[in-house]
Amino acid sequence: MISLELKLQLLTSKDLSAILELDQACFGGLWTMEGYQRELGSPNSDLIGLFSSISQTKLLGMGCFWSILEEAHITILAVHPQYHRQGLGQALLYSLLQTASDRGLERATLEVRTSNLAAISLYQKFGFKTAGRRRRYYQDNGEDALILWRSDLQQPQFQATLTDWHIKVSQQLSKYSWQLLG
Structure with missing residues (x-):
């Protein structure tokens, strides 16, 4: 069986058109080009892309967080x-x-639509707990957001947890012939 290679790397301004394409496919245009340019230029923002050389959609996914004091605020x-x-x-x-x-x-936090059960399940698998609710948070339809929280990122046991997750993530990806490089 052939493995399809996946690579995680920081996004740069050369990735802007792919970023905007993915944003449109996933969110219908959540952020503008200027918004992404600000993210890419900010020292407090990490924008990570998931790439595959096999797919015609080279940028298969992306994630972003802001570093605010001791907290990673996951925005995308x-x-x-x-x-x-x-x-x-x-x-x-x-x-x-x-x-x-x-x-x-030390901590990670995010907001997620209350209707996005797949995302909530994913976050819970990674140890996120519900910390609260933002009423009518989403402007497009007035839907509430759950505030999810994960602490202990600097505790010694978290490194062991990361190792376990790497194994589980790799096993899940291999079921679909994906192989995470590096």
Whole structure:
């Protein structure tokens, strides 16, 4: 069986058109080109892309977090709809949490639509707990957001947890012939 190679790497301005294409496919145009340019230029923002040389959609997914004091505030986790339910979201979330831990951040937080059960399930698998609710948070339809929270990114046991996740993520990806490089 042939493995399809996946690579996680920081996004740069040369990736802008692919970023905008993915944003459109996933969110219908959540952020503008200027918004992404600000993210790419900010020292407090990590924007990670998931690439495959095999696919015609080279940028299969992306994740972003802001470093705010000791916290990683995850702002985006997106996988191209064509590649949902293959473990790519897990790979991105793992990478975001690994990067946040490497940066010395202690906690991770995010908002998620209350109706997005697949995303909520993914976040719960990675140890996120519900910390609250933002009423009518989403402007497009007035839907509430759950505030999810994960602490302990600097605790010794978190490194062991990351190792376990890497194994689980790799196993999930291999079911769909994906192989995470590096």
